[in-house]
Amino acid sequence: MRATVIHGARDVRLESVADPVLSTGGDAIVRVVAACVCGSDLWSYRGIAPTGEPHRIGHEFIGVVEAVGDQVDRVRAGDFVIAPFYVCDNTCVNCRNGVSTSCLTGGWWGQDDRFGGFADGGQGERVRVPLADGTLVVVPGPVTDDEIPGLLALADVMGTGHHAALSAGVQPGDTVVVVGDGAVGLCAVIAAKRLGATKIIAMSRNPQRQELAWEFGATHVIAERGDEGVAAVQQLTQGIGADRVLECVGTKESMAQALASARPGGRVGFVGVPAGGPELPVRDMFNRNVGVVGGVAPVRGYIEELLPDVRSGAIEPGKVFDLELPLSEVAEAYAAMDERRATKVLLRP
Amino acid sequence: MRATVIHGARDVRLESVADPVLSTGGDAIVRVVAACVCGSDLWSYRGIAPTGEPHRIGHEFIGVVEAVGDQVDRVRAGDFVIAPFYVCDNTCVNCRNGVSTSCLTGGWWGQDDRFGGFADGGQGERVRVPLADGTLVVVPGPVTDDEIPGLLALADVMGTGHHAALSAGVQPGDTVVVVGDGAVGLCAVIAAKRLGATKIIAMSRNPQRQELAWEFGATHVIAERGDEGVAAVQQLTQGIGADRVLECVGTKESMAQALASARPGGRVGFVGVPAGGPELPVRDMFNRNVGVVGGVAPVRGYIEELLPDVRSGAIEPGKVFDLELPLSEVAEAYAAMDERRATKVLLRP
Structure with a gap:
């Protein structure tokens, strides 16, 4: 499959990488329907945060579950899901305290391989989601195409x-x-x-x-x-x-x-x-x-609360996306945000 | 009358000073029943905060009103009062927002002469209280002697x-x-x-x-x-x-x-x-x-809330006073706190 890899300052590339495979029993494979570039991705893109070894990047995506490990209970193949910008179990004491960004077993997309293999970023065609039961929030279907930006906004910015x-x-x-x-x-x-x-x-x-x-x-x-x-x-x-x-x-x-x-x-x-x-x-x-x-926002805990308002149209955070590009143009997506030609770019694999 | 003046590091003296007089119409003269030394007074005493010109010191006291200006409504001669560690009008927008320490017309004991003459500190026999209606809280009588420490604690520490x-x-x-x-x-x-x-x-x-x-x-x-x-x-x-x-x-x-x-x-x-x-x-x-x-605690707004619990004995903050001295030994009071021989010293004029 294809996924985005950052090699250094102003050097992001869409590359062929291995397809993700279930590996821990608690994980899920999600086919990405939409992803985006975060303002914080620009710290790496601009070289302010050094990249070190090339690694997968992207941490905001929504998609459809293709497969789940045998210990996954709350998520099933075919579910439309929102992934917050981090991985969490949603059960540890910090998650229960509302600070799932400090999850005792959680971690960060693309940067943490504690979860049984290389950690995917979100700017790719598929993502292996560790701790799927804790991390993913199911959006009851059907999901229409014009809902995509609003749902994607719940992954981080909203x-x-x-x-x-x-x-x-x-x-x-x-x-x-x-x-x-x-x-x-x-x-x-x-x-x-x-x-x-x-x-x-x-x-x-x-x-x-x-x-x-x-x-x-x-x-x-x-x-x-x-x-x-x-x-x-x-x-x-x-x-x-x-x-x-x-x-x-x-x-x-x-x-x-x-x-x-x-x-x-x-x-x-x-x-x-x-x-x-x-x-x-x-x-x-x-x-x-x-x-x-x-601090780093524990958005996982807010998705269920905000979702009804997004679906009803009471709030319209999807409007922050002012440019949509195919995933193949991910480098242009970064450049457009870096040069402030776009507020927020939505990428479709 | 006698009042405490700080001249510099480790140099506090009880001196003869002019009696306070009503001067703004909104002020009151309070005869001090008890005062104390604050941990923050030690910053000056230790020379960490430079003293500059010798000035009156002390900002925690309780006492009995002797006279009030002709614009004072809420306080009368004979009232037993608690003074918070600052002066405030208790009516401006910051006071209404619960931040009377940022009162638009308020100020600090002993350091601010905007109020129509030299600003008294609390470690003396009498204090002229500017903005008496806003600053002072009346304690309904009678007040017994064993209530003194608890009431004094409401001036600051509690x-x-x-x-x-x-x-x-x-x-x-x-x-x-x-x-x-x-x-x-x-x-x-x-x-x-x-x-x-x-x-x-x-x-x-x-x-x-x-x-x-x-x-x-x-x-x-x-x-x-x-x-x-x-x-x-x-x-x-x-x-x-x-x-x-x-x-x-x-x-x-x-x-x-x-x-x-x-x-x-x-x-x-x-x-x-x-x-x-x-x-x-x-x-x-x-x-x-x-x-x-x-931040600097807006205790004026808390006195009414905490007073019933202090008077009922539900809380006993007066126990923090572990040394009582006559005002004439104010220098020893500072030394005892500086050397950590006392937690908090109560002074009686």
Whole structure:
């Protein structure tokens, strides 16, 4: 079969690889119906995170189960499934605590071969899914083609935006600032509205993304960044700052902007993979009682909750996909996101 | 009258100063019945925070109102009152948001002369209280002498421990670690128990403080610190870490210990004035979804809630006072706390 392999900075290739085979009894083979490129894939693509040995890449996909191991109970051949961006058993103490990203037996697509053989990435024709009972969420059929983008968004970006909002503690009536206009930031706008925020300030200078932010529920859009961006937030919040700030980028600058946008007693929910620095200014957080909560989003636990709203059309996170390409053009998919020609690329094998 | 003035490192003196006089219409004169020395006063006493010009010091006191300005409504001469460790109007947007420590018109005892004249500290015979309506909480009489320590604890340490527990999100059934065995840490043990924590692990190597921690509701006491302390916490929590960690010290080491003691998805509530460094390790927080929430505790808002439990004896934070001295021995009070001969010293003018 064909699957995507990253060899180094700006070097991703669709290659012929061995077909996955069941090997642990608890695994499943999934034929990928749609996959996508994540903003965090760009850290490797840009060489910010070194690649080391070439390895399979991709961690967001949906598909149809082709076969399951003999210990798999909850998933059957023919099921349409959503895979979260990581593997988890969904039964250990961390999973039960709602932090399945810290699953005691789980791991990461494409990077972890503890599961009985080479770990597949999601940007391929098929994926062997270890811990299939814990990892996969079945979507009751039939699934129509126009549902594909929305379901794929549940593999990562919609749940990640939701995690930012939950971590920040968004409540009805809140004023919320969203830092970041990538797919996660835009989904964070959806999540803030869904949780009842009444003033939602999206920070974006890109006309297409601004448009989507408005459509998703933003009540204000601020194009300025840094000190000017913070000043604009203050102007919209009586000089106090926002109740909640959703940090969906991960750079030192975006976190600084998020902290400065929060009101005393406010909270930053952060989900951007921290790439810009190891520090948070504890003294400023202390003086103003601004908390910072978040991390790698345990989206597996959110899929069932969000799925009905996606299928009913109450929320439309699938709209973040503004480019669709065949899997054979995966290199162009990366380039389009790297050069910000696309917000989020959907790939069809 | 006599009041305490700090001149520099290890140099506090009881001096003759001018009697306070009403000057803004919104102020009150309070005769101090009891005051105390705060752990944070020791930062100045030890020279870690430079003193600059000699100034009045002390920010925890209770007393009886002697006179009020003509715009004061809620407080009358003769009232027994608790003063929080700061001044606030209790009406601005930040106060309404529960963050009266960020009051738009408030300030700090002894350091702020915006209020119509030299700002008094609490370690004196009398204090002029600006914004008396917002700042002071009336204790319905009669107040007996044995209630004094418990009421004084509400001026800071009990509310601060409570803030740590609230910031960490302590809920019934939680496992809670308390880092720090000073008066605030001990009050945090009380607060964790009061909020329903079932396993409370106090970190202390001091026999007297261990004893008080047990009495306040600790279910386990760990004497080890650093990596060994973290290992002991892990052993008591099935290798996962604690749901909530209350950081009541403020050094870089104590924060590192707190972060490492939290389970994935857990939260650190921090109230120790950060003295050891400006950084929090955002990448570790991200990877394990460990949030950090807290700051300078808005105790004004907690006094009414906690007062009934103190008066009924349901909680006994007054037991943190293990030394009582006349105000004339204020220098000895500082020395006793500095040398850890006393946990918390109560001063009587």
